[in-house]
Amino acid sequence: MTNLSGKVALVTGGASGIGYSIVQSLLKANIKVAVADLNSEKLRDMEEAHKGNLIGCVTNVTKEADIENLVNKTVETFGGLDYAFNVAGASKAGAIIDQSVEDWDFTVDLCLKGVFLSVKHEARYMKDHGGGAIVNIASLNAHVPMFYGAAYSSAKAGVEMLTKNAALELAQNNIRVNAILPGLVATPLTSGLTNVEAINEAYMERIPMRRAGDPDEMAGPALFLVSDDASYVNGASLIVDGAWAVSGYPDLSKFM
Template sequence: MDEMEEWKMNLPMFDLTSKVAIVTGSTKGLGRGIANGLAQAGANIVVCSRTAGECDAVAREIKETYGVETLSKATDVSRPESVEALLQATLDKFGKIDILVNNAGTAVTKRAEELTIDEWDRVMNVNLRGVFMLTQAVGKKMIAQKAGKIINIASIFGIVGDKAVLPYLASKGAVLQMTRGLALEWTKYNIQVNAVAPGYVMTPMNEKELGEEKVYQYITGKIPMRRLGKAEEIAGAVVYLASEAANYVTGSTIAVDGGWLAQ
């Protein structure tokens, strides 16, 4: 058997058929792209965001497009009772959770000296506290089943700085440290915890800013590839980390950023 034949035999390691994946913030932007990517690889998808109608529509679209099973569950990841309801609904329908993608996030664009404590708390409650609460709840189930994949969607701005987004920077940097700490704690349970750090991708959260020509030209001018990323390009990294192909990867961060961090 030559090397190419061996590689062809290993391609099914990327197959996620029958796996159950929760993707938070999966009705728009990166989360929607990630949910579609996982479904295309065969995973059953739990679609969740704060708006029930949007969850229903995306869950129905994914099921019709890819033929996988879906669950729609309106969820506010910053509220413990909402997180518990999501967990219970998923277990009631599927009986297990194989993959958790912590994608839900928010930001406030304001100079540090003008930030209010409420604005700081709002970003931290979603981007950090919410990630911990859901990861802890799902992690307990994964510990019991002795297997699981947790993928945290961080940002290049958890690694390098930027102006006027201080709570976002702090929360995403903390998520990367949480990723490393959990990876070390839970590896004995066959749970792999990793992160993806996207660069600039046009999403509903930043489309107003990036829709301005001067801003767009400035940002793309700083990206070595001279373009924005696409949601499906982030999804590719998530599918890899969710699959058996990444069984020996934990505590790592994959940057999908057009070369931004290489500078």
């Protein structure tokens, strides 16, 4: 990829999983990074390990004031903002007929509203400072429904459309916005499923590459999308799933 050295990025949900891998890849590329997460202890450890190159910001991405503070702190510390990676997400699963409004709101607010607020304030800064590039982490579930995952799948479908709409609106401001749609990735959030042998086997039956992705395998595509090598890629959805999308979703209902 074109040299990214000297740029400034922020990553939401950057203390674990895909976000953490993106942070590590950014640091290796000599990019200054602001990491947003709720895990204050992990953020302190990351700051200590990368003094001068990384700051941690305790951030609830569903709170607009927190996102405003994140962008302001990034700019104040590192002098700008070139790239943003909106990764924060989680899910409270449940069948549609049983799911509580509270669990639905938790999932949709975190996965969709959090991305909306992030893009809003990242783009506000970039618009007035020459542009930039934003990558939103959606999911294969934006295209493929999942048993007991209506809230998550709906929110991630929303992230994909939000990405396309943002690309449409912001292209005139030299801001590119793209999405990555991961399949099954080995992270703490998926371990509750993949640690159950029968469920893991059901996934493997549907994934032609017969394994979960590694978080680092999401970081490479994410950095590509903000690089100049992707300078004409805008409003795109990059599926990174080991060919899962061509095979279909496993029937998890028998395990619930």
